[in-house]
Amino acid sequence: MGRYLIRRFLFLALVLVVTSGVTFVIFLKLPPGDPARRATGRQTTPQTLEAARHALGLDQPWYVQYGRFAKGLVPWPGFFLNEDVYFSYANNIPVKTEIAKRLPITATLTIGGAILWMLMGIPIGIASAVRRGTWVDRSSMLFALIGVSAPTFFLGFVLLDLFHYRLPLFPGSGIPPGTSMVEAMIQGRFWLPWIALAVTSAAFYARMVRGNMLEAMSEDYVRTARAKGLSERRVIYRHALRASLTPVITLLGLDVGLLLGGAILTEVVFGLPGLGMYALQSLTSNDFPVTMGITILAAIFILVSNLIVDVVYAVLDPRVRYQ
Numbered sequence: 501m502g503r504y505l506i507r508r509f510l511f512l513a514l515v516l517v518v519t520s521g522v523t524f525v526i527f528l529k530l531p532p533g534d535p536a537r538r539a540t541g542r543q544t545t546p547q548t549l550e551a552a553r554h555a556l557g558l559d560q561p562w563y564v565q566y567g568r569f570a571k572g573l574v575p576w577p578g579f580f581l582n583e584d585v586y587f588s589y590a591n592n593i594p595v596k597t598e599i600a601k602r603l604p605i606t607a608t609l610t611i612g613g614a615i616l617w618m619l620m621g622i623p624i625g626i627a628s629a630v631r632r633g634t635w636v637d638r639s640s641m642l643f644a645l646i647g648v649s650a651p652t653f654f655l656g657f658v659l660l661d662l663f664h665y666r667l668p669l670f671p672g673s674g675i676p677p678g679t680s681m682v683e684a685m686i687q688g689r690f691w692l693p694w695i696a697l698a699v700t701s702a703a704f705y706a707r708m709v710r711g712n713m714l715e716a717m718s719e720d721y722v723r724t725a726r727a728k729g730l731s732e733r734r735v736i737y738r739h740a741l742r743a744s745l746t747p748v749i750t751l752l753g754l755d756v757g758l759l760l761g762g763a764i765l766t767e768v769v770f771g772l773p774g775l776g777m778y779a780l781q782s783l784t785s786n787d788f789p790v791t792m793g794i795t796i797l798a799a800i801f802i803l804v805s806n807l808i809v810d811v812v813y814a815v816l817d818p819r820v821r822y823q
Contacts (some may be wrong), residue, residue, distance in 0.1 A: 510812070513804045516575060518551065520573055527788045542626045548637035556589075569789070573796055586789045588782075595793040598778060604681055609766065610759040612690055613697030614752065621702035622748070630736060632714065638658045638724025647703025656696040656769035663692060673771030697763065701755060705748060712744035719743075749809055757805035761798025768812050 553559045557568055572582040572679045588597040622790065628640035671689045716722060717740050725735045764776035775794055782790035 505807075506805050512800075512807070514653070516573065516796060516799055516802060517570070518798055520570060521566070522794050523792055524569060526739040527786075527791070528562055546655040557585075558596055569792055581793050586793050588790050589787050590785050592787035598790070599775065599797065600792065602774050605675070605772055606760060606763065606767070606776065608681055608685070608690060608797050609693055609697070609763055609772060609774060610756055612694045613701070613759070613763075614756055616694050616698035617705060618752070620706025622709050624706040625700065626713060626736070626741065628706065628710040629713035629717070637710075640710070644703040644707045647699050647701075648707075650700060651765075652696055652700050654700060654766045655771050656693070656766060659692045659696055660770070675768070675772065693766050693772065696769070697759075704751070708748060708751065709744055712747060713740055715744045716740040719721050737753055746813060749812055757802035758798075760801040760805075761794070 550559075557565055560568075564823040568585050572580065574580060581594075581596040581599070583594040583596060587593065588595065588598070599681055624643065628637045631637050660672065664672045670692050671687055675684050679687075679689075713736075717736075722735060722739055726732075727738050730738075742743045761775065763774070764770070764780055767774045767776040768780060775797070778790065779794045781787070782794065
């Protein structure tokens with residue numbers, strides 16, 4: 501296991517280098533505008549503009565510029581997202597400061613949504629597999645079909661229209677200035693975003709659990725467990741469900757990693773100032789340091805979540821061993 505983890509961390513570092521390089525090349529080739537002119541304003545002199553370009557390092561060769569940004573990605577205190585390089589071209593605020601302020605909002609949205617969609621998707625998938633061919637199965641698959649077909653942004657607008665404008669049961673979009681995360685949750689400002697995420701994701705989980713359960717219940721070890729006289733409840737939850745959860749854990753790790761990197765559509769629809777909203781603002785304003793910082797952070801979330809999933813595999817399935 502130790503050698504496996506070392507190889508995975510080395511692979512993680514390689515992926516981060518490639519990701520940062522691709523992101524830099526994209527912004528280098530696209531016409532993003534002149535950040536120096538944006539910083540100095542339209543009414544400026546050539547001397548001031550040149551001084552601003554020098555201060556931002558834009559007068560250096562491309563490999564020198566990339567080296568400055570790559571150095572700021574070293575996972576070491578004082579280096580990662582170094583404020584000398586990673587600051588917003590739009591308002592000069594350090595990227596690290598904005599991420600620290602916005603990450604709790606995205607994390608709350610992600611964790612709450614994941615808990616809710618797991619509580620919805622797994623029981624629906626189990627009930628559908630156990631009651632195969634009945635009205636429970638057909639109703640569950642109808643829910644899954646609706647959830648898969650409804651985009652998150654569409655479902656978000658529908659929820660806002662129904663439960664805020666028509667039936668004012670929940671607050672509207674956004675988090676008022678000065679409101680803490682605990683206060684926002686108590687006020688119910690995350691419930692509609694959680695439901696919008698959960699419905700669309702729970703549909704995938706329900707279909708996956710149903711398919712895995714049906715496959716597992718036809719295996720020899722399940723028939724053997726029944727032949728030993730074990731109760732049907734124990735056969736389902738102790739044997740069939742445990743084997744069916746391995747692909748679910750994989751999907752959960754990917755989904756959580758992606759959402760931690762920024763749930764753009766959900767945050768935009770519900771006006772949540774998280775990482776997704778920050779990433780969208782940086783893309784529309786061609787703010788390269790912000791885009792690079794969020795891209796690398798999202799890649800770290802995805803890679804680490806995949807690593808955690810691989811370790812959990814060995815716990816859930818004794819057949820999995822890493823040499």
